[in-house]
Amino acid sequence: MKEVILKYIPNVLDNRIELMQSIGETIAMVSISGIISLVLGIIIGVFLVVTKEGNILENNIFNNIMGKIINFFRSIPFIILIGALIPLTRLIVGSAIGTKGAIVPLVFGTVPFFSRQIETALMEVDKGVIEAAQAMGSSPLDIIFRVYLREGLPGIIRGITITLISLIGLSAMAGAIGGGGLGDFAIRYGYQRFQIDITYVTIIIILIFVSIIQGLGNLVLKKIER
Amino acid sequence: MIEIIGVTKVFDNGKNKVKAIQDVSLNINKGEIYGIIGYSGAGKSTLIRCINLLERPTTGKIVFKGEDLTALREKDLRSRRKKIGMIFQHFNLFNSRNVYKNVAYPLRGSKLSKEEEKKRVLELLELVGLKDKVMAYPSELSGGQKQRVAIARALANNPEVLLCDEATSALDPKTTNSILELLRELKNKLNLTIVLITHEMSVIKQICDRVSVMEGGQIIEEGTVAQIFSQPIHETTKEFIDTTTNRGKIYEILNKEENIFNIKEEDVLARVAYIGESTTEALLSKGSRKYRIDASILYGNIEILGETPIGEMIILFSGERENIQSFINYFREKGLIVEVIDHEGSNSKVYTKCS
Ligand SMILES: Nc1ncnc2c1ncn2[C@@H]1O[C@H](COP(=O)(O)OP(=O)(O)O)[C@@H](O)[C@H]1O
Ligand SMILES: [Mg+2]
Numbered sequence: 304m305k306e307v308i309l310k311y312i313p314n315v316l317d318n319r320i321e322l323m324q325s326i327g328e329t330i331a332m333v334s335i336s337g338i339i340s341l342v343l344g345i346i347i348g349v350f351l352v353v354t355k356e357g358n359i360l361e362n363n364i365f366n367n368i369m370g371k372i373i374n375f376f377r378s379i380p381f382i383i384l385i386g387a388l389i390p391l392t393r394l395i396v397g398s399a400i401g402t403k404g405a406i407v408p409l410v411f412g413t414v415p416f417f418s419r420q421i422e423t424a425l426m427e428v429d430k431g432v433i434e435a436a437q438a439m440g441s442s443p444l445d446i447i448f449r450v451y452l453r454e455g456l457p458g459i460i461r462g463i464t465i466t467l468i469s470l471i472g473l474s475a476m477a478g479a480i481g482g483g484g485l486g487d488f489a490i491r492y493g494y495q496r497f498q499i500d501i502t503y504v505t506i507i508i509i510l511i512f513v514s515i516i517q518g519l520g521n522l523v524l525k526k527i528e529r
Numbered sequence: 530m531i532e533i534i535g536v537t538k539v540f541d542n543g544k545n546k547v548k549a550i551q552d553v554s555l556n557i558n559k560g561e562i563y564g565i566i567g568y569s570g571a572g573k574s575t576l577i578r579c580i581n582l583l584e585r586p587t588t589g590k591i592v593f594k595g596e597d598l599t600a601l602r603e604k605d606l607r608s609r610r611k612k613i614g615m616i617f618q619h620f621n622l623f624n625s626r627n628v629y630k631n632v633a634y635p636l637r638g639s640k641l642s643k644e645e646e647k648k649r650v651l652e653l654l655e656l657v658g659l660k661d662k663v664m665a666y667p668s669e670l671s672g673g674q675k676q677r678v679a680i681a682r683a684l685a686n687n688p689e690v691l692l693c694d695e696a697t698s699a700l701d702p703k704t705t706n707s708i709l710e711l712l713r714e715l716k717n718k719l720n721l722t723i724v725l726i727t728h729e730m731s732v733i734k735q736i737c738d739r740v741s742v743m744e745g746g747q748i749i750e751e752g753t754v755a756q757i758f759s760q761p762i763h764e765t766t767k768e769f770i771d772t773t774t775n776r777g778k779i780y781e782i783l784n785k786e787e788n789i790f791n792i793k794e795e796d797v798l799a800r801v802a803y804i805g806e807s808t809t810e811a812l813l814s815k816g817s818r819k820y821r822i823d824a825s826i827l828y829g830n831i832e833i834l835g836e837t838p839i840g841e842m843i844i845l846f847s848g849e850r851e852n853i854q855s856f857i858n859y860f861r862e863k864g865l866i867v868e869v870i871d872h873e874g875s876n877s878k879v880y881t882k883c884s
Contacts, residue, residue: 435621438581438692439635439682440610449634454625529624529666 314498318488322501325478325488326508328402332474332484333512336409337467343414344466345459347373348421349447359433359443376415381473384412385480402484405477412473417466424458425451457528464520468513475509485509530722531557531580531690536589538575538746549575550586551746557724559689562716564733564754565726566769567743573726576743577692580724581613582606593690611635614683618695620675622667628654628678629663635685653681656718657711673704680711684719691715693725697732709736730769734758734832742766758832779828779843790827790845797846797853798827798870801860812863813844820856822848843870 308316315322351369354362379387385408392399392407428451436450452459475486485505493502538550549572557563567573578584580591582598591598598609622631632650641649654660657677667675676696683691693712697705713736716723727733733740733754740757742750742765750763761767782789783798792798817824828843846853860867 429619429621431617431619431621432623434583435615435617435679435682436634437583438610438613438615439686440607441635442604442607445637449637450623454623456625527625529668 312500312504314492314496314501315504318492318501322488322504325483325485328478329471329474329484329486329512332402332405332409332478333467333470336406336413336474337470339406339410340413340417340466340470341463343410344417345421345452347414347418348425349451351418351422352425352451353443353447359437359446373415373418376411377419381408381412381476382480384408385477400481402478402481404481405474405483409470409473409477412477413466413470416469417462420462420466421459424462425455427458428454457524460520460523460527464516467516471509471512471516530559530594531555531724532590532592533557533576533580534590534592536576536579536586536591538572538579538584539587549746550579552589553746553748554589555741555748555751557722559722560716560720561738562713562723562725562736564737564740565724565743566728566730566733566740567726568728568765571743572746573728573743574694575746577694577724577726580690580692581610581615583615611686612688613690613692614686614688615692615694616676616679616683616696618698620667620672620679620699622675622678622682624667627664627666628659628670631667631678632681632685635682639686649685650681653684654678656684656715657681671704672700673708676700676704676708677711680708680715684715687719688721690722690724693723695727696725698727698729705732706735712736730773734773742769773832783827790825792845793847795847795850797850797857798843799846799857800841800843800868800870802841802866802868803864812860812865816856816859820848820852820859822846822852822856824856 347369351366351373352358353360354366354369356363356366376384388408388411389399392404395407396403398404432454433446433450436446441449474484475489478484478486478488479490481487485508489502489505492498493500493505533553533555536550536553537548540547540549553576555563565573565576575584579586580593582591586599589599593609593613596609598606601609623634626634629650632653633646636646636649651660651663654663657680659674659677659681662670662674662678667678670678679696680691691712696712697708700708709732712723712725715721723736725732725737737754739753740751741748742757742763744763744765750757750761750766757766758770761770783792813824813826816822823846825845826842827845829841831838831840846856857867857869
């Protein structure tokens with residue numbers, strides 16, 4: 304076993320402590336920014352839907368502005384967004400580097416995408432069902448929590464899965480710039496020192512992460528879908 | 530119970546305006562089943578949705594139990610809506626909830642304990658005949674069963690009015706009948722007032738007391754179902770009435786090239802009609818034996834309007850000419866209306882429609 308590892312991935316073995324640390328950093332970045340993004344994205348997504356024309360809290364001005372802001376952030380390439388957000392990042396978390404510094408740009412990079420995912424998921428909820436709830440005397444708050452978020456759950460789970468997977472990608476980029484995480488690890492060793500085995504191992508680890516998220520998503524969907 | 534007063538609804542999307550309802554006024558009495566019939570696009574859904582203000586009228590008032598709903602604040606309107614149940618063409622059940630949870634949905638906030646809620650839900654499911662499906666999900670139910678769940682859900686808060694927007698239009702005829710029967714039964718049991726819209730005259734015929742015919746956003750004719758059936762005025766109304774019988778069809782078939790009923794030259798074809806109770810069938814077999822005539826019914830129809838049955842048949846008599854004549858006279862003596870339909874042999878197309 305040891306010989307095989309030494310033969311094929313010698314550099315990984317040499318840097319295994321740092322590899323473990325990078326994995327931890329990636330998990331930290333993805334879960335913290337993930338949780339913040341999910342909460343913000345669901346709130347914004349719900350607002351995007353309920354303020355649409357003809358919907359329960361119709362508000363064209365709000366809806367328009369919200370849509371424009373989201374499109375604005377979505378159109379900025381993430382690598383540029385990271386740079387542009389440095390002052391804000393410093394202001395919020397006190398530092399623009401390291402795992403901590405990555406959280407702010409990750410949230411900004413993820414929330415617009417995730418909000419749209421939520422919007423799509425909630426738009427799939429049958430309009431007739433919303434009407435039935437209205438006819439039964441449900442309040443807008445009732446309709447949001449008891450109808451939209453519940454009936455739209457399969458779509459929301461799908462959105463969460465896709466978003467977390469893309470967040471792993473973004474976290475590698477953010478880490479590479481600010482330092483920390485698997486992306487940073489792969490760049491420093493695999494790319495800059497030509498230790499290609501490190502790059503491959505990193506890919507495999509990320510692949511495992513993605514599979515776990517996808518698998519969990521599918522599992523939950525199977526449980527709730529009717 | 531419900532007064533629709535001068536309601537107009539204009540849909541305005543900035544570019545063009547659609548006048549879906551034009552100055553409609555209606556009174557719906559307590560305890561009646563009121564039907565609104567019209568072709569697709571006539572404005573029926575918009576009108577019924579105006580009643581519980583799912584659609585806010587552009588002008589006009591909706592008065593429910595003496596109170597103008599259009600003047601209420603949102604919160605008060607919501608509490609009134611609990612007294613106006615609604616069911617839909619596509620059932621609109623919560624797919625993520627099982628039957629129990631669907632029916633329990635509107636009970637939230639009604640201050641029932643868990644036990645009381647359970648009792649109420651089971652009671653409602655009993656009422657619609659679905660007690661064995663408590664744990665099923667909508668995707669596991671047939672259309673008729675889904676509509677029963679929807680009815681139970683709509684009745685959860687003891688509404689006084691039930692609005693039905695094409696509630697049977699997605700169902701097959703047999704299921705349609707069972708749902709209509711259920712509605713009638715519930716109306717009597719719970720003292721409901723029902724407003725239903727449909728594009729099928731058969732639905733109106735089956736359960737409505739009064740009916741409005743709608744076209745182009747307006748009510749073009751209104752009356753009791755018997756009135757509308759016996760004396761339709763508007764062309765559209767007549768069209769709707771024709772859809773409930775196959776009379777036109779039978780003449781079409783008779784005039785076709787091939788002689789599918791195998792009518793012979795010496796046979797006699799007649800339209801036999803009766804009003805009120807009749808023993809036509811008994812007379813038919815009795816007369817057939819007595820005069821040694823084969824009598825086959827090519828077409829038969831009974832309308833029951835209010836309490837009065839109106840029956841109509843097209844009968845093919847074969848046998849001796851004189852005997853047929855005696856048979857017909859016998860029918861006439863017994864009070865049936867008999868009109869002989871002209872024909873000249875099996876291949877000619879001279880069956881004339883008699884009115
Ligand atoms: N939300 C809406 N926006 C614009 N036009 C509408 C809307 N709802 C209905 N209409 C129009 O109003 C008319 C009546 O529609 P509807 O009430 O659904 O008719 P029906 O139920 O009799 O088929 C149609 O011309 C339809 O296109
Ligand atoms: Mg309609």
